[in-house]
Amino acid sequence: MAKKTEFVTPGQRLGYAADYNQGPGTYERDGLLYASVVGQRYIDPAKEGQLPTISVSKDKEQSAVPEVGSVITGKVMRVAPHQAVIAIMVVGQVPCKEDFMGVIRIQDVRAAEKDKVKIYNSFRPGDIVKAEVISLGDARSYFLSTAKNELGVIFATSVAGATMVPISWQEMQCPKTKAIELRKCAKPE
Numbered sequence: 001m002a003k004k005t006e007f008v009t010p011g012q013r014l015g016y017a018a019d020y021n022q023g024p025g026t027y028e029r030d031g032l033l034y035a036s037v038v039g040q041r042y043i044d045p046a047k048e049g050q051l052p053t054i055s056v057s058k059d060k061e062q063s064a065v066p067e068v069g070s071v072i073t074g075k076v077m078r079v080a081p082h083q084a085v086i087a088i089m090v091v092g093q094v095p096c097k098e099d100f101m102g103v104i105r106i107q108d109v110r111a112a113e114k115d116k117v118k119i120y121n122s123f124r125p126g127d128i129v130k131a132e133v134i135s136l137g138d139a140r141s142y143f144l145s146t147a148k149n150e151l152g153v154i155f156a157t158s159v160a161g162a163t164m165v166p167i168s169w170q171e172m173q174c175p176k177t178k179a180i181e182l183r184k185c186a187k188p189e
Contacts (some may be wrong), residue, residue, distance in 0.1 A: 014054050023055025064094035066133045066142050076127040082106050084123040091116040092158055101141040108145040122184035128155035130186050152186035
C-alpha cells in the first residue's frame with residue numbers, strides 16, 4: 001500500500017534519485033527527484049532487492065474551463081429584461097466539474113435586428129442553449145453570444161411538459177398541444 005505524504009507542486013524536490021525509483025509525476029535532474037505535477041506525493045514500499053518508488057498523482061482531474069471562442073452548452077437559470085443567466089455545464093465536449101456562470105446580453109442574442117430582440121422571446125428558464133464565449137466578462141460571469149445560426153436553444157420543454165421541436169429559427173412547437181412558443185433556435189447540425 002502506497003503511503004501518502006504531503007502535497008507538492010511542480011519543481012519541488014522530493015528526494016535523492018539514489019534512494020528512490022522514479023515514478024509517474026516525477027522527473028530527475030542532477031541526481032535529485034522533483035515533482036512534475038501538482039498533487040500528493042506517494043511512496044510505494046520497496047520490493048525485494050529494489051528501492052521504494054516515489055510518485056506524484058493528481059487526486060482529481062482538471063475541469064473544463066471556458067475560454068474566449070469556445071462553444072459551451074448550458075442551462076438558462078434566470079431571464080431578465082436585458083439578459084439571460086446561463087449555468088455553463090459543458091465546454092466543447094468536456095463536462096465542467098466546477099460551477100461557471102454566463103450571461104447572454106440582449107445585443108448578443110442574434111446578429112441582425114438587435115434592436116428588436118426581446119430576451120423572454122428568445123430564452124426561458126430551463127432551456128438548454130449552445131453559445132459561444134465572447135468575453136471573460138466580469139468577476140461573476142462570462143459573456144456569451146448566440147448570434148451565429150448554429151447557436152441558440154437546442155432543447156426546450158413546453159408548458160405541457162413535452163420536448164419541443166424547432167419549426168423555424170425563432171419558433172418551437174409542442175408536439176402534444178401544437179402550441180407555438182418563441183425561442184432563438186439553434187440551426188440543427
